[in-house]
């Protein structure tokens with residue numbers, strides 16, 4: 164068979180195969196379309212239109228699926244090259260630098276348990292924050308005082324995104340002189356007791372159905388919410404939309420690569436468990452410990468660079484940025500460098516960011 168014919172026959176074979184996989188009505192349309200294209204390109208006179216069919220016209224639920232051809236990458240001329248000899252040994256590994264066999268370290272429940280025991284007397288979080296209501300209220304008070312240092316709250320319309328039980332929103336509206344709005348995807352029982360003339364709550368996902376008009380708020384605040392958000396960029400975009408021009412957002416959130424980002428530091432003592440172990444292993448360990456299989460507790464995996472990209476794309480101006488960095492455990496890092504070295508060291512160090520961003524006036 165001449166070479167040129169062989170080359171031309173190959174795509175035709177693929178096209179025929181692709182057409183054979185389509186349902187009959189679509190296959191018919193695809194064949195007609197391919198013939199028309201061929202006639203156009205080759206200058207062949209167009210085939211006579213087929214006699215009108217008496218069968219009912221096919222009903223398409225979606226556009227016909229056409230096989231896609233990948234564009235060819237441009238390559239230099241390699242026709243004169245001397246090719247390597249065909250070798251019997253091309254599939255045979257003759258030396259191994261990294262052990263991937265049965266004796267290689269396995270990131271399984273047994274290793275997880277032994278690391279947790281090893282770090283039991285020096286857990287990554289020594290005193291986790293309390294969930295007791297009185298302690299949460301004290302934390303909320305400190306947080307509002309913290310936000311006040313960087314954004315003006317008095318006399319302002321303020322939205323708290325991810326307000327949970329509503330204490331910060333309450334303190335904003337009752338003590339900090341704001342007209343305060345709290346929004347969360349889960350409504351809390353406490354809202355009914357906390358709501359008032361200057362304290363309002365809404366159960367909504369702003370990324371799906373934003374209940375607030377554009378250009379409504381002077382300030383947005385949010386505490387440790389963004390890492391739990393399914394569509395973090397969309398929520399940043401909606402934050403931008405609801406801010407008035409010149410309005411500012413004060414946002415603190417946990418970063419994915421930080422040592423505590425699994426959010427399981429009440430049970431897990433050693434750093435970066437979510438980067439070393441699969442979620443399945445963490446769930447299996449939960450079950451072994453007699454708990455329901457929770458696994459790690461974040462939703463998205465954003466690093467600071469991802470946030471920065473989104474801020475720039477949306478049009479926010481970064482006015483203030485601070486990282487909370489963890490104590491660096493060099494011995495642990497070196498031990499698992501093969502796994503942890505896959506992320507930039509500066510991301511592994513950063514637990515939280517606190518930013519103030521502005522919608523340009």
Ligand SMILES: C[S@@+](CC[C@H](N)C(=O)[O-])C[C@H]1O[C@@H](n2cnc3c(N)ncnc32)[C@H](O)[C@@H]1O
Pocket residue numbers: 324325326327328346347348349367368369370385386387388391392393398
């Ligand atoms: C870790 S909690 C923090 C709650 C509170 N800010 C605090 O510091 O106690 C995360 C909160 O974010 C809420 N959340 C998750 N996705 C959200 C979204 N798209 N919009 C608003 N809230 C969201 C959750 O329901 C949860 O109350």
